[in-house]
Every structure is written in structure tokens, then in C-alpha cells.
Amino acid sequence: MSAFEIYLSNFQERYAELLAKQDSENLHLLLKEAIPIYQSDENRLAAGLHQQKARAFALFAENREMDRHFEAAINLIEPNEAWKLYLDWANLYFLQLRIVHRTESTAQIFAKASILIQRVDIKSLKKDRFALWAVRSFQAFCELALAENKNIPKLFSELDFSPISLSLINNPSKIREFYAHFFKAIAIAIEQRDAHLLMKLLKMISVDDELLMGNADLLTKFQQTLNDAMDLRPEFAAEFNFIYAIAPLLNEHFPNLALFIALLEKQNFGGLHYFFKAIS
Structure with a gap:
């Protein structure tokens, strides 16, 4: 040594x-x-x-x-490896939202995270679909929080929405960064009340294609797909639980998402059905 x-x-x-x-x-x-x-x-x-x-x-x-x-x-x-560090760095700022007595506002934290994410060399990720998803999901989430919505459709337009193979879903050592940030994309779809985007996202991570292709309502498809994802991928569950916990702090920036989580917390299933029916 x-x-x-x-x-x-x-x-x-x-x-x-x-x-x-x-x-x-x-x-x-x-x-x-x-x-x-x-x-x-x-x-x-x-x-x-x-x-x-x-x-x-x-x-x-x-x-x-x-x-x-x-x-x-x-x-x-190497520059083409830096994206993981930028994600980690930005996420540590994001996690500071849970600090009660912090000196920076929610908007300032999102702004810092956004600046870090934008330092990623996107060209180096063109051949890594899941790395690109992780970075763009985080970037879009920050931009929506900062009311910079115009760029979000462009960010999603360059992403591959094809379903993930079961071999990758079931391999805990693969695409961890993707799952660690994918709920941010789902949160954007909820906030923008975009049922089309939401279904595309659910189809990507679903392990039950029969359910998604069937006649069940959007809420049922959403709940089952998320439950499966949380059971299979702890990274996904961790991010969902964190965003769930800080939802009251996000109300100013994500009012629809905060409403959805409040209904979920109160187990207001009637309200949840109405929420999803309104965006279907």
C-alpha cells in the first residue's frame, strides 16, 4: 500500500x-x-x-x-464522469430544504441546485440514456420551481421514453441515479396536470403492462406503478418519501403537487380520484 x-x-x-x-x-x-x-x-x-x-x-x-x-x-x-458528482452536489443542496432554521430561501436553494446541474456536460451523456434522464429530471424540476417553464418541453423532448427492461429494473446495482431522480419528472407531470406525460413516465418504469393497457382509471395505474417502483428500487422510494415530507414547503412553487400529497397524507381517496379525473 x-x-x-x-x-x-x-x-x-x-x-x-x-x-x-x-x-x-x-x-x-x-x-x-x-x-x-x-x-x-x-x-x-x-x-x-x-x-x-x-x-x-x-x-x-x-x-x-x-x-x-x-x-x-x-x-x-475525467470530465465525462463529473455528472454524478454534480448530481450529488445539487442534491445535497436540495436536501437542505428539510432544515428548519436555514438562512437560504427555498428559491435560493433551487437556484443553486439548478446552476450546478447546468454545469454538466450534456454532450458526454448522449450515449447514456439513464444518466441523461437523471440530469434532465433534476434540471426540469428546478426550472419549474423557479417558474422557468419554457425550457421544460425541450428538456423532455430529447429523452428516450421507451420502457425499461425488467433485467435493469430488477438489478439493484444498475441505473441507480436514474431512479434516485425519476420521481422529480413524475412530480412535474403532476404539477403541470399533464396526463399524457404522466402516462409516458409510468409506462417507462411499469412492471405490469397489462394494468397500464387496461381500463383502470389513472389513479389506480399511478398508485400501482409507484408502489411497484418503491418496492423494487429503494432510491425511488427515498426520493418520493423526501418530497412527501417537505411538500408543505413546496406549496409556493408546486401548488398542485403539494395538494396531491396533502390528499394522499389525509387518505382522501375521493379527493385523489377527483384530482386525477380532472387531469385525465
């Missing part, structure tokens, strides 16, 4: 131990440690450490440190 690999192994041991003890003071000191010199063939390892530190600083709501470490990580990897 190189000197840097030995340091990295020791860092991970200390990090895990302090995290388990919930020792925030010493964990913070560990994060402040300078990263030692490493060789060029260790850039990827160093990038991973910077990303880990960035994510940890996000927990302390230290955005400057988070930003600094993400920038350092991105400078150490």
Missing part, C-alpha cells in the same frame, strides 16, 4: 468510529485534516475522499467547505 492508501484506510476507520459514536466535535476535526500528497494514479481515490468530506460537511451545513471539496473532486476525475 502507498502512503496515501494507508492514510485513507486509517481515515475511513476513524470516520466510521466517530460516526458510530456520534462524536460530532472530533468528526469535524477529522474532516478539517489536510489531505496528504498523493500520486497521479491515485486521483480517483483522492476524488472519493473529497466527495466524502463534501457530503459530511453538508451535514454540518457548511456549504463553503462542501463546495470546495466538490470542486476539488471534479478537478481530479
